[in-house]
Amino acid sequence: MKKVFTKEVTIAVITIISLVILFLGLNYMKGINLFQPANYYYISLSNVSELQNSSPVLVDGFKVGIVNDIQYDYDHPGHIVVQIGLDKDLKVQTGSYAELKSNLTAGAYLDLKLNTYVGSYCAIGDTIQGVAAIGMMDKLSTDILPQIEQILPRLDSILLGIQVLVNHPALNQSLNHIEATTADLQKSSAQLSGLLANDIPAIASHLNTVSSDFSVVSGNLKAVDFQRTFSSVDTLLNNMNQISQQLNNPTNSLGLLLNDRTLYDHLDSTAYNASKLFLDLKERPKRYVHFSLF
Template identity: 45%
Template sequence: MKYITKEVRIGIAGIIALCILIYGINWLKGIHMFQPSSYFYAKFENVNGLTKSSPVFADGVRVGIVRDILYDYTNPGNVLVEVELDTELRIPKGSSAELVAELMGGVRMNILLANNPREKYMVGDTIPGTLNNGMMESVAELMPEIKNMLPKMDSILTSLNTILGDKSIPATLHSVEKTTANLAVASAQMKNLMSKDIPQLTNKLNIIGDNFVVISNSLKEIDYKATFQKIDATLSNVKTITEKLNNKDNTVGLLLNDPNLYNNLNETTANAASLLEDLKANPKRYVHFSLFGKKNK
C-alpha cells in the first residue's frame, strides 16, 4: 500500500470520473454501453435533417437509436444511416426504414416490419429506406391549388365588399326586421288560436261527429226495401191515374180530352154572362113586384 501514492490516487479518481462522464453522456444520448445490441444500415436518398442519437421506433415502441449518419461519396445521392437496435428485435426480409417528418420540424425513424417468418436480415445488413413527409407533404401538394385559388378569393372578397357597400342592404335588413316582427305577432296570434279557438272548434266537430253517428245509426234502422217498394207502388198508381186521365173511356178523361165539352162549357159561360148583362140592363123584364098585384103581360 506504500506504493499507492497521492498522485496515483488522483490519477485513478480522474480515470473513474472520466469513465463516469463518458457513460453519462452516452446514457443521455440513449446509448447503453453495457447493454448488448445489434446494428443495421438504412439507405436513404435524403435524411431530411435526421440527427445522431435520434430514437428509432417499431410499431410505436422505441427499439433503438441512430448511431451514425454516413454520406456515400462514391455514389452521390445516397446516405447510410447506422442504426443500433435491440438484439431481441427480429427484422424480417421485406422490411424497410421510414423517415417521418413531424409537425414541429423533427424527423423520426420507423422500422416497418414485414410479415415474413422465414427470412430475416442479419446484423450489418442494409435495409431500404423511404421518406415520408407526412402532413407537410400534403400541405406542400396543396400549396399550388391554394395559390390558384387566391385570385378567386380576392375576386370573391371584392364582390362581397361591393355587396356590403350597397345602400339597399340596410333597407333590406330593416324589411327583414319588420318581417320578423310580423312573424312574431302572427306566431302569437297562432298560439292564441291554438290555445282557445282550436279546442272549441274541435269540440264542435266532435259534437257534429256524434250527430252523424246518431243519424247513421238511424239510417241503419230504416227498411229501405219496404220503402222502395212503397215508392214503386205509388209511382205505379200515379202512372195508372195518368193513363186514365189521358184515356176518353171515363168521365174525367172525357172532361180533360173532349173538345166539345170544352166548347159547350165556353158557350154556356158566354150565355150566362149575356143573361147577367141583360138582367142588369132590364131587371123589370125578369122580376115583377107589386103591392096590389098586376096583370101579366
C-alpha cells in the same frame, strides 16, 4: 496513507457507477436497449432530413429496431450511410428496402418494406436500399403552399369586396327592412297565438256540438224503417201505374172520357152552347123571364 487511498477509490467507483447509470438511462430514454442483442444493417440514403440517432425503424407500423449511427459517405459524395439495429429474430429478405418518412408527431423514421415473395435473406451487415419518401411537411411545402400563395391575392380581393359590401348604404337599408319584417312577423305570431288560444277552442266547441247533432241525426236515421217506407212507396207507385193503365184503357168510363173523341166533341159543343146561353141570358134577360102582376 491507506485511508486516503481507500477514500479516493470509493469516490472513483461511485463516479464510474453514476456515469454508467447515466449513460444507460440516457440511452434508455432514447429507446436504445444496450442489453438487447441486435443485428446491424446499413442503409444508403441521399437525404436524411430530420433523421436522428435512435429514430425508430418500423415494419408494418411495429417498431423492430432503431437508428444507431448516421455517417456521410465521403467515398461516394451525395450518399449518407445509416446504421440500423434490428431485432435478432427479424430476417430481412433480399430485395427489401427502407423508406424514409416523417410525420408531425413522431418526426422522421424508417419504414422497412420486406420482400416477402422470396426465400433468400440478407446477411448481417449488408446494405439495404434506401428510398426517401415525400413526407407530410414536404408535401405541404411542394403542393399546398403554392396553392395557398395563389389563393391569397384572391382572398384579399374577396375581403375588399366584403368590406365594400358591408359599408354600402343599401345594406343598412336592407337590414332595417329585415328588422321591420321581423317585427311584423313577431306581431303576426302574437296574433296567431291569440287566435289559437281564444278562437280555436270556441271553434272546436262548435264543431263538437255539430258532431253531436250529426250523431243524433245519424241515430234518428238508423231508427227509421227504410224497408217499410220503400215498401209503401212501391205500393203507391203500383197504384199510380194501375190508375194510369185504367186512364189509357178505352173500355172503362175514365178511358172513354179521356180517349173518346166524339164524347169530347159533344162535351165541348155543350159547353160552348151553355156559354152562349149564359151570355144571351145576361144580355136579354127579359127574353127568358116574364113577370106578370095580374
